Amino acid sequence: MKRKILAASAALALVWSAQANAQANELTLCWAAWDPANALVELSKDFEAQTGTKMNFEFVPWPNFADRILNELNSGGQLCDLLIGDSQWLGGAAENGWYVKLNDFFAAEGISMDDFAPATVRAYSTWPKGEPNYYALPAMGDANGWFYRKDWFTNPEIMAAYKEATGQDLREPQSQKELLQIAQFFQGREIDGKTVYGASIFTERGSEGITMGVTGALYAWGFKYENTPGKYDMEGAVNSPEAVEALEFYKTLYQTATPPGYDNAYMEQSLDAFKSGQVAMAMNWFAFFPGLAADPTVGGDKIDFFVNPAQNVAASTLGGQGISVVANTDNMDGALAYIKWFADAEVQKKWWAAGGYSCHKAVLEDPNFVNTAPFAGDFLEAMGGVQDFWQEPAYAQLLLAMQERVHNFVVADQGTAQEALDGLIADWTEVFQDEGKL
């Protein structure tokens, strides 16, 4: 009997030990569920082959991404060892100790932030912004850009009709106002026996959609969050005459040049509208452009891309993320090894080739880079002028306040642009007062 008990105990110990070893050799990477995530799965097979570490992936659809992951971090969960989280989360993640500070690791492993594009390091890695405290490695550069039906834009009949209607040549929009004019021209037009519309833009209310869309216009008009950076003095900046004009522009674009029922649309709806041949132009993140270029229906020769047009200044809304090590991980060594592997210039080149947007200078500064994809040049241009939303620890409150104010004005047609922006300042002031920053 004693022997049996001993044997059973030994078997249990073996199972437990094997399980513990298996866990030590596994990593779970969390990110949003979208095209680049699939590319990362393929890329990570190299890491698995090199290290013997099994990679697991937890991809959450965008509308639930922030909710799901922030809840996970907040509750001290151990789902993720590595996280490719939104840039706006950095402040809170650093303040709450959710991410590992990587400075010592970078120094020990010879990983230099100088090897990455400065705008991406500032946006995706540092907190406070611009300070050399690194909580992530730039992983996925991204910005909000545009794409259009090149086959329609080069159709002689349509070109002639546009010339007749506006007196101008139909071309890639060079300004926001030209974009509106082109979108309005296409609105309700019959093409190939089908009614088409001007543009699909972001109008979504629940998460971040309309803010990401409207800031494309605001930044192009020269919008600033503060008069003096770091002072939270928003009066006159957030509600400047230029900001009011930009907001009114976005509303006009929504009301006069988008498909019917387009009142709660974000990435997916924008892609659907374009792929189904409903719209002449669409805004979306560069991350989707490789998939669009390869689309059998609207890709190839039928599509082309352009950077967010300037109005007063050339500027684009920043997307993209850095990759961080979650402080709660039970496989810290494995997670850091992944970061080290991912930072390698050769891996970064493969990342770009696979469909990810590398931020590494070895990729971006390659003289041949602009020829590697039809949107590569636009991506470089966009990343040169990106602007990001507040990255404050209270970003969620700041974001939702803007979602509400802007959506109420643009989509629900409530109040004026001036009232919306004045109200936004009041909301943001209250948040910063609660934060003790005002």
Place this chain on the structure above:
Amino acid sequence: MTNPLPNPIEAAARATPAPVARRLRGLSDRAIAWIFVAPTIFLLLAINIFPLIWTVRLSFTNFAANRPNREVEWVGLRNYERILTDEGTWANMQTTAHFLVWTIVLQVVIGFTLAWLINRKFKGNDLVTTLIVLPMMLSPAVVGNFWTFLYQPQIGLINYIVELVTGIPASSFSMLGPGGLAPWSIIIVDTWMWTPFVMLICLAGLRSIPDYIYEAAEVDRASKWRQFWTITVPMVLPFLMLAVLFRGIENFKMFDMVTLLTGGGPGNETLLTSIDLKREAFEKWRTGYSSAYAIILFVTVFGLASIYVKALNKVKER
């Protein structure tokens, strides 16, 4: 004549060993009752009462669940003051009241009518009843999703029917978009889904009325109309009031279906208090503020429900 079988209780008592019997005899009926009830009371305290007290405590602070390192300040009644003086909150309350009143009115009227019709015997009665109750068997998530498609301006069936009947172009209006139709659209969906529930309760009420009452009324030459108002309605009323109570409580906390249909939009046109509360608590992470918000809603529902239950009891006593 054989001896009767021994009483099983006595037999069990005799078979119980003396030490065990002594221990059992030591417990009073009250003690045994407490032993049985204690786990439930413990669970109730742990799962319901303690969180409630904790929520009350949090409602007087600026605690944010996503900021564990931030110092928690005691803010007194500031959260309550902010909520009760916020125009947005009152607008959301009005939106909720609009949704609540109209869904209940429509569900009661249509539900009662359907129950009255179904109560008559006709061929295929069972099949029709089953078909009518189908919507309430579906998940609100499913209902929300497929009604979103039905309401879609370009491919949706609703807009197509409106165009067919009225000539108004289908793509010229959006049931879930701006233009004031969204609050009515969510009312339509909720009514479609939950009218069968009201119908079933009314049907139970109608079938509980004994036939002899109607027969006596017939003997007294009471008209059908008079029978309806003096027999049917008073006797079904307690059932109807119960249905209203259930639907009222359910719709006060309505979240899933409306979130899927409109997400509270366009603007705040369909922003019910439950959706607003979720945003404050789990998107903006204003835990202290949202705790105060939850307490206010709790007191409102509890107060209204108490008044209503008293009225219901009075009706039943009649």
